[in-house]
Amino acid sequence: MGNKEGVMDQIMIEDLNVYAKHGVYTEENILGQQFLVSAIIDVDLAKAGQTDQLEHTVDYGSICHFVTSYMQEHTYHLIEAAAEHLAQELLMQYAPISKICIQVKKPWAPIGLPIKNVSVRIERARHSVYLSLGSNLGDRQAYIQEGIQKLDALASCRVCEVSGFLETEPYGGVSQGNFINCALHMETTLDAQRLLEALHKIEAEAGRTRDVHWGPRTLDMDILFYDDQVIHTPELTVPHADLANRAFVLEPMLAIAPWYRHPVLHETVRELYDKLMDKDKRS
Numbered sequence: 001m002g003n004k005e006g007v008m009d010q011i012m013i014e015d016l017n018v019y020a021k022h023g024v025y026t027e028e029n030i031l032g033q034q035f036l037v038s039a040i041i042d043v044d045l046a047k048a049g050q051t052d053q054l055e056h057t058v059d060y061g062s063i064c065h066f067v068t069s070y071m072q073e074h075t076y077h078l079i080e081a082a083a084e085h086l087a088q089e090l091l092m093q094y095a096p097i098s099k100i101c102i103q104v105k106k107p108w109a110p111i112g113l114p115i116k117n118v119s120v121r122i123e124r125a126r127h128s129v130y131l132s133l134g135s136n137l138g139d140r141q142a143y144i145q146e147g148i149q150k151l152d153a154l155a156s157c158r159v160c161e162v163s164g165f166l167e168t169e170p171y172g173g174v175s176q177g178n179f180i181n182c183a184l185h186m187e188t189t190l191d192a193q194r195l196l197e198a199l200h201k202i203e204a205e206a207g208r209t210r211d212v213h214w215g216p217r218t219l220d221m222d223i224l225f226y227d228d229q230v231i232h233t234p235e236l237t238v239p240h241a242d243l244a245n246r247a248f249v250l251e252p253m254l255a256i257a258p259w260y261r262h263p264v265l266h267e268t269v270r271e272l273y274d275k276l277m278d279k280d281k282r283s
Contacts, residue, residue: 008098009045011057014038015105016064020071022082025110029075036105036117037067037086043096058096066093079104080120087124088156088189099125129186129195130224130257132240132249134168137218140180141165143206147219148184150202157198161185163252177216183224183252192226196236199223224249228263239264244272247280 016039021032041058048057070089076082087102105119135143144165152159162184169178188195199221206219224240231238239262243249250273253260258270265272 008042011041011043011045011060012039013041013060013064013067016067018068018071020075020082022071022076022079023106023110024077028110034107035071035079035082036107036119037071038103038105039063039067039090040101041090041097042099044098058094063090063094066090079106079118080122083120083122084124087122091124091126091189092155092158097126099123124189127188127190127192127227129188129226130253130260131184131186131199132181132220132222132224132243132252133184134179134181134220134248135218136170136177136179137216143219144180144182147202147206147221150205151186151198151221154198156190157186157188157195159184159186161256163255166248166252168248179248181248181252183249183256185256192223192229192231192236192238193233195226196223222249224253225260225263230263245276247273247276250276 015036018035018037019032020035021029022035023029023033041060041063043058045057048054067086067090070086071082074082074085076085083102083104086104087100090100090102091097101121101123103119103121105117107117109115109118111118133144133147135141137143148159148162151157163182166181167178168181190198203217203219203221222240223236223238224243226238229238240249244262244265250269253269254273258268260269261267262269262272267275
């Protein structure tokens with residue numbers, strides 16, 4: 001999200017004064033103290049500037065009230081935790097915000113020395129992610145639906161759109177039952193590695209085991225795309241390494257993002273699917 005020149009606009013809130021109960025010491029959690037919260041909010045302001053209408057921007061007054069309420073209704077030992085959770089909640093609550101920088105200052109920190117304040121400053125962003133989901137054991141549809149519900153229930157994630165369910169033959173040469181597959185689009189404040197860990201936890205709760213490569217599973221959740229990033233780690237490859245050869249991945253993606261362009265192959269999902277279908281016809 002941004003203006004035509006690709007430069008992100010910003011709303012800045014500086015030193016909002018909040019009396020709240022955060023700190024390592026018991027008296028800090030009981031008596032409370034003053035905190036100063038600042039925010040730099042990345043949001044496209046072009047339409048608001050052109051129309052002069054509040055509905056096309058983010059209401060900074062609403063954000064200030066949200067920050068005040070959140071800081072007062074929660075208690076954290078560390079201002080690092082207060083800043084992290086506050087940034088996450090703002091990104092999830094205010095859809096136009098693409099990125100946010102939060103600074104929490106703690107004046108007169110109890111360290112026994114004269115000091116103006118101690119502060120932490122973090123920057124977090126909203127990420128657009130596409131997943132492929134599959135199951136071929138037990139109540140296949142129920143496993144997938146429960147996985148989607150658990151993902152959407154995470155404070156750091158929001159499921160935006162889910163494709164229909166597709167029954168497919170197994171892939172990879174292992175003899176097993178047919179799969180049900182779907183694709184979904186989601187938004188998250190988690191980085192790719194932390195999202196992968198969250199998906200593995202949901203899979204494990206569904207009884208997923210990893211005994212046989214390409215073998216049967218109660219629930220499989222794969223990251224297909226994470227923004228337009230290209231990621232190669234021992235645990236994760238994004239875009240998914242083999243998606244261009246998998247009709248059971250591309251066909252559900254057609255229903256929700258046919259226009260999405262692969263950041264490495266530079267072809268859309270529709271183009272990749274059509275190419276795969278032509279290849280299958282020739283073989």
